[in-house]
Amino acid sequence: MVYNPRVSADEAPNVSQMISTRLQLLMRERGWSQQRLSYELEVGPSQINRWINQRNAMSAASIVMICNFFNVSADWLLGLSDRRAPWKGRTGPEIAEIVAELAEMPPPPRRRGRRDD
Numbered sequence: 001m002v003y004n005p006r007v008s009a010d011e012a013p014n015v016s017q018m019i020s021t022r023l024q025l026l027m028r029e030r031g032w033s034q035q036r037l038s039y040e041l042e043v044g045p046s047q048i049n050r051w052i053n054q055r056n057a058m059s060a061a062s063i064v065m066i067c068n069f070f071n072v073s074a075d076w077l078l079g080l081s082d083r084r085a086p087w088k089g090r091t092g093p094e095i096a097e098i099v100a101e102l103a104e105m106p107p108p109p110r111r112r113g114r115r116d117d
Contacts, residue, residue, distance in 0.1 A: 073085065
């Protein structure tokens, strides 16, 4: 899935729900409990619980921490892409495929009433 700028806010996935789902997936893959993840990330167990149960929005710093720790892209964690791996470490063919997909995307709508000159 490639990000589509023409998707309305109503059609966009619930970001907190997506983060919760994908964080739980990452934990299951490693066989970790919330307690273990809190130990590994050096955050309180209640914070992990709030992320999982969608009671707190994750800060940008926390998103970066999770992505770096699990080696996943922020776009994947947020539900904007199905591509799990970050750009770093991608192979040439993978990057070429992404560029080809982006080239097929329609341009974003132009803003009206604003001049950039």
